[in-house]
Amino acid sequence: MRMIRHILLLMILTPIILHAQTWDGGGDGTSWQDSLNWVGDQIPPQDSVVTFNASTANIVVTGYAPNRPRRLNISGTYQVILNMDSLTIGDGIMVDHGINMNDFASLLILNGTYNINTPSNRNGFSIFASTDSADVIIEDNAFVNINGSQIGVNLASASSMFTNNGTLHISNVSADGIRVVDSSGIFYNNGPLTIDLAASDGIENAGTFVSSYTLTINSAKQLGVNNKASGSFTVNRFELIINGGGITTDGINNEGTFTNGPEGTIYVSIPTDDCIETLGKTFTNLGTINITMKEGANTGQNGVAVGNDTKIGSFINVSKNSLNILSADAATARLIAIADGSSLQNFGTISLEDSVSSGSIFYTNGSVINELGGRIDLGSAGRINVASNGSFINSGFLTTDRAAAGIIRSGATANVINNAYYDYGAQSGFSIGATGTETDLGIDLQNPNDVLINAGESCDIDIAEASYEFLFLGDSLGMTSETGAFTIPDSSINGDTAVLVNASFPEVQIKVINYCAQALPVEFESFDLSLVNEGVLLKWSTASERNNSHFEAQKSKDGLNFTSFAVVSPKDAYDRSEQYLALDATPHEGHNYYRIKQVDLDGTASYTDIKQIYFGKVETLGLYPNYAQRGKDLLLNIPIDQQSQLTTPTIYNSVGRQMAPAYKISDQSYRISTDQLSPGTYFIVTGVNGKTLPFVIFE
Structure with missing residues (x-):
């Protein structure tokens, strides 16, 4: 019995032998399974720590590993290139990191399938804070799967970089899927990247994160993307997809700088808390954002939340591709909520819809400016609630089908200014319940007195208080001034009533009567030249004619000095289109220039544009x-x-x-x-x- 006790004690006190194997490339120089490529001429045994030290030249590793290593150590200032068929690292039980990067180390995963299985207290890839300037690249023919780690990719050191050009899948981690710790750390995603069931955040970023391919985060336990105060997160191209499920806080929480680029699309679906919350710095949307809120969302579970009680945030929407927010029933939540001191600027399009709730789906106690060209669509029943400390300035277009009282409800000391256009589904004042300051200088598209202007023989009219381009029959008439003043260009439009259409918002159509341009004698539709056997044929048409004496067809050698060669009588087409012809039987050899001179009954003349044609x-x-x-x-x-x-x-x-x-x-x-x-x-x-x-x- 004493002998057995001694044997058991010896077994307990004897340390577990940790197998370590180092590459020396002494065999064929590339094959993992060639024993001569390893120190001691032995292929690494099962669960060994394998070291590649590229201190003098690049190391290229091919083939396959007969035995599973527990960890790879990458060292040296040259590059280690894995070009293997497949490699499995770790069994998910032995306590070790999957791939450990040392100072100035560089790893290129060129080809093959790589499975990294580490326990819940170790990382898949580790670049520690003490490591200097390491980098990892996964190329487009490589597939990397990380399962069961603490952090899938832990990029903790300064000036280090991780680039995914291949396929990277991270699942079932006990903390974050990806963590960029240092402000100078960089993660580039250029290939499919999926993070499933992270027990903390899908991505925590305090450095620079740029995604240019589809990035999907499914059911992270806390935040989908947690962009810290020092972080810069950019969706450069393709999609960022955040699916709720287990997310207990925000889909995206931004305290740094977050940019959705012009070619980027963000989908956030059904997190428990805010879909997007931006605190501290600025969230800028240049692309498309599609948000689906959870059903029955309550206060604090908003579509987009800008700022809170302790932090000021800023959201800028530039995209015409829309910020789209959908809720089945927002209950007491808001589709957009702006906290005191925070701000939202809209230069693009915001589209909101709640299929059950009505009223104040857009709430601000901060500053909101719907800028020139900005459009806010409040859906079937929405309005904007401007609280006592809030302000709202509209220089764009607001629309809703609510058809009730005003489109704005404002608090006691709120400041509300309308400079442009709104459509509430019924004629209504711009604001209701306004005990603060309200200034309405705009146009209600449901109010006949707003959309019909009697110019009173003048060319000058006022179209709200914002600067926009207006069209007549598809042709530009120019811009209104900053205060909405507009002068109809002389001889530019004709008829009893001119309908001017806003180039930015086609719904905005202003009817003008009794304006200066009605006395235009002749309106040309077209003027064209063609070569015929007899010479050059001139053909022109008019849309209407008043007080027209005659036309003169004129020609020139140099485009400056013109002479008349034909006089054409009018057809007195007051309200119909007419066509006219003239033939130049003696054109010059070479370039010929032509125009039509129109003469009024009082002798006043006007001219078409000059056309040219080559003869000979x-x-x-x-x-x-x-x-x-x-x-x-x-x-x-x-x-x-x-x-x-x-x-x-x-x-x-x-x-x-x-x-x-x-x-x-x-x-x-x-x-x-x-x-x-x-x-x-x-x-x-x-x-x-x-x-x-x-x-x-x-x-």
């Missing part, structure tokens, strides 16, 4: 002119011997975007309209000997 044999391929004012046509001339090579001439701008095509006049000429071209440099591809001709348009 074309000797060389050319574009004329190659420097022109916007609105002036260009002419592309093609010699007879090159016409068979010609493809339809195509215009491109300076960044390679295809613009409008050229129009064929004859076998030897194409016309290029510049009406729709902005000022800048363009190129026309002819297909003739691969020739590309540049030209410049100026305003």
